[in-house]
Amino acid sequence: MASIRDVAEQCGVSTATVSRALAGKQHVREEVRKQVLEAAQRLDYRPNRAARNLRSNQSSNIGLVVSDIQNPFFTSICRAVEDAALKAGFAVFLCNTDEDPEKEALYLRHLADENVAGVIIAPTGRRTRDFQMLNGLAMPLVVIDRPIGKELADTVVIDNAEAAFDLTEHLISHGRRRIACVFGANSSTGQERRKGFQLALQKNGLTERRELVHSVPPREEEGYRAVCQMLALPDAPDAVLTSNGLLALGAYRALMESGKKCPEEVSFATFDEAAWTSLVKPSVTVLEQPTYEIGATAAGLLLMRIEDPKRSIRHVELKHKLLIRHSCGCA
Amino acid sequence: MASIRDVAEQCGVSTATVSRALAGKQHVREEVRKQVLEAAQRLDYRPNRAARNLRSNQSSNIGLVVSDIQNPFFTSICRAVEDAALKAGFAVFLCNTDEDPEKEALYLRHLADENVAGVIIAPTGRRTRDFQMLNGLAMPLVVIDRPIGKELADTVVIDNAEAAFDLTEHLISHGRRRIACVFGANSSTGQERRKGFQLALQKNGLTERRELVHSVPPREEEGYRAVCQMLALPDAPDAVLTSNGLLALGAYRALMESGKKCPEEVSFATFDEAAWTSLVKPSVTVLEQPTYEIGATAAGLLLMRIEDPKRSIRHVELKHKLLIRHSCGCA
């Protein structure tokens, strides 16, 4: 591999000049710059990243920490972040925490060790302590999906309470009164959505039933199990609502297998758009989050913060969208 | 951040000794080693990766290059690779090529620049030229899914021709004779599956109909369009087969919208298991690839090659599985 010395020798200048020329800095004669550029091209010179990183403490990588790479919600965000990063000349470290705070801490350390330029993270837990650690790392940071530590970092979120409120009210507007819910446990989003749900009940004069509200880890089986259980209740629910795409899969499956007519006997609605929701019968009414936009916005914020670490902290709240289909009883 | 010098000073030894102690090398008194370990712990010393990388030309990162991070097939592989890498103390650079050879080349360069320990790649094109470039980079390499350059790198694949053969024969066994196919274009897998399909036809005395075989970019819309077109043919097909999960989504949608009865009038079967295939009615008969295993195997091979770059090249072929459900006409 050609090094900066090779280029320098080839041009009869010092490495300092080459470095300056390549970095587009001032104080390099135009003629010399051209020569350097040519030589670099000719020798297929590629700067040694490790050396650069060592010397100047900055890399052109960013970290993306999510809790489940197989969840289309995150995949879409990931896609957006990647697109934006690539355009800005960054590459992305993808880290999968599996909702495990230990794994999360491990990865954050690794990212810090790698000297990444910044990190976009959907934090696993509510453990603000760990988060402080993260903040102690003092690298540019954007928090998505689960707004922890608002004082400390840029965030991109949706109004989860409002979204859940809208979704719930939609079901209520169809005359549903005994709504079974499955929320994701361990994440602030789950909590907030639950609050929005409760608010909608309240506003419509309904009371929450404990046996109809579950908080479980966000996995298909858990959604399945919870819904099976609730559908078997003596005073069975007339609607099912889930707070994320993975739970929705299980819930829908449970609903189908129960033999109950949907939407006639039991309505269904969920957070998170996915490929299958419009494919099944009845098609599923969905509260869609602007996933790609979340990722793109987060990447944008991060790049700007990398540019200027002192800029004031921003919080972006994006709008959700209700995709009305057939599982709720709409024509 | 504490550096190796801080640890050395704290212990009253040289940096060389610290380095040796931490690396677990010989010729360090047990007592000293213990002291060093303690001091490192106390100071929360974390080796500077850039420095290490610069000096010794090895990083503890590996690259994973896939063509579509939103395709569950790759997501599952990604997951497996991540799991395995983490266990071995590596982190993963995820790169999304979007089936674009330019982007692929770009990323490979970046990975090489980053001095990654190795790369797992599902190559986009058939362009062996680019591939040679890649090989010229001379880093440990494992090719998955699309076996290009068998002489040059470890590979993990399934027998695509056989898989397609099996899937096709299954349809034929249900009396299907005019099978419409949509294959992924630009990938060797698509080609091979097509061959397997043709072989199955041949063996059963059927002739291929040009108008019933499409090769299109692997995207939902493309699958949709192709199947719409074929279903509208005067001599309409009595079965539809798609060669990957994204095409399947579009194809199934087209099939549903066409109003034709499935499986009575038109059977359906596809490659790639996904969450929705068992959820829809009729549920979809699928040729399942062992995705997680592919990723895990690839990661294993890569780690071993990193360990010993000279070991002989291996090719692993994993077994596919036919998941018989209802869209093909089985009870």
Added chain:
DNA sequence: CGGATTCATGCAAACGATTACAGTGTATCC
């Protein structure tokens, strides 16, 4: 015209680890 400023460049010191080599001390062998 001379001092001040600006420009173009080179020299050499970092950055923080690893490691070849050399040096010291202790044990072993004949």
Added chain:
DNA sequence: GGATACACTGTAATCGTTTGCATGAATCCG
């Protein structure tokens, strides 16, 4: 008892950049 081997440790070179400082030349201004 001297030679030899081996274990432990330190010194300093090295990886390939970036960048502060020094230098000399050109330009400017009063």
